[in-house]
Amino acid sequence: MNPGQPDRDRLDAYAADQRGLFTRTQALGCGYTNPRIRTKLQSGDWTAVVRDVFADRGLPVTPRLRDVAAQLALPGAVLAGPSAARWHGWDVPSAETFVALQARRPRLRHVHVVPQEVPETDACVVDGLRVTSPERTVFDCARLLPDGAASALLTTALQECWTTMPDLATRIRDATGRHGTPRLVRLIRVVALGNRTSAQKLAGKLLQRAGIWGWSPHEPISDRWGLIGLGDLVFPEAKLVIELGIDELEAPAPLRERHTRLAAAGWTVVTYSWSDLTTRPSDLVAELRQHLDRLTPVRW
Known part of the structure; x- marks a missing residue:
């Protein structure tokens, strides 16, 4: 020089x-x-x-680059909400930059500051940047995104096990009294109802992560009178069928008839609701292991 x-x-x-x-x-x-x-x-x-x-000159200014710039401009800031989702690799319909920072700082154009402290348990490092954890990111995105995008993200997050309903419930309880919490409660109630397709995807993820194999989705099951129906998740060797998104106490007559035929044909039927999948996944997996241990034929 x-x-x-x-x-x-x-x-x-x-x-x-x-x-x-x-x-x-x-x-x-x-x-x-x-x-x-x-x-x-x-x-x-x-x-x-x-x-x-x-x-x-010439360096493209992308949302990810602005995320990096925001952390340089605001030391101690943690990328949050849609920004954190970008770095976790999730598809969110937002190009805005969000950071969580408790200290008061000058406002920055194109950067939204969430005035909250992020505890160490809610932070992680992704590609060298401090971002909120997956669980915290889901919660923040649900608060910050429009209703449609927030509902879609919540559904995907539960299917992919990025968060759980108990974790969301705890965070909502801790946020009681803050702006936007009633809206978040409403969104999560809608998502918590789930649907059969979402339940099948989530159940498949839980089984795969638990190392439980030997099952098939949408498997046709028949008896001597013909087709009984399609099982949501079927273990043919154990003759175990899992029905998802169903409350047995409110099952209509055709469903009860199908379960009767399955039982007569030697099948064991277990039913799990969306709430079961999202609030007690470990218990559900343990129960399935017990059923499979009991029902799977022993090979000599």
């Missing part, structure tokens, strides 16, 4: 570690003066991604 000239190599080193970004403080530390920085911005050589965080 020539005497009196900015140290561009040092600034490039900062940018290389920060996905092409550097801060005003870093530029000043490399010998750039505020007037020189202003000239760089006016000429278009540098672009302000957020206040006091810059990039060289």
Whole structure:
């Protein structure tokens, strides 16, 4: 570096570690003066991604890059809501940047600050950035996204086991009295009702993660009089069929008739509701293991 000239190599080193970004403080530390920085911005050589965080000309300003810039501009901030979802690899219909930060900071254009502390149990590191945990991210997205997008995310999150109904219930209880909590309760009640397709996907995920195999979805089951129906999840060897999304006490007559035929044909039927799948998945898996141990023929 020539005497009196900015140290561009040092600034490039900062940018290389920060996905092409550097801060005003870093530029000043490399010998750039505020007037020189202003000239760089006016000429278009540098672009302000957020206040006091810059990039060289030509670097595309994407939502992910703005997320990085927000953390550089607000030390201690944790990417939250849709921003955290992006870094977890989830598809959310939002290009906005959200960070959680308890301390009062200057407002930044294009950055939404959620004024809350994120405990260590609710934070993790993804690709070098501090983001909220999957469970906290689901909860924040449900609060921040429009109803349709929030409901879709909640459904997917429960299917993919990113969170559980007990965790959501605890977070709602802790948020009682805050703005938006009644709306969140309503959304979760709707999602908690579930549907057969969602229940089948979630049940399949639970079985796979528990290492339980030998089952088939939508398996046709017949007796000597013909087709009885399609089992939601069927273990042919154990002659065990799982019915999902059903409350046995309210089962209509055709359903009871089908279960009677299944029992007469030697099948064991177990039924699980959406609530069972989302509030007690470990108990459900343990029960299924007991059924399979009892029903699966012993091979000698």
